[in-house]
Amino acid sequence: MFRIKKNDTVMVMTGKDKGKTGQIVELDLKHNRVKVRGIALVIRHVKAKREGEVSSIKKEEGFVNISNVMPVSPSTGKPTRVKFRQLENGHKERLAVRSNEVL
16 A cells, blocks of 8 residues: 555645645656646647647646655645554555544
């Protein structure tokens, strides 16, 4: 079980977007990277491929290292570490260390 999942709200801890929060759009666990909505925007120039298409400039999210983001506690809105608790039925659940709430 991972400390961060898709659709979690996270805060960026380092880099040019430090302090911004966003929702995780995509995870690349093989390379330890995440895409966060509105963070690390990259400008792409798209060329028209066919007749009638229009070339454009698109802004899309780039990948950020997973170590540079922390989950946000649901009650306090502040970044928190994650701990795990084993339930009686054998399943694990993620807890925010700061507030001891389920993420």
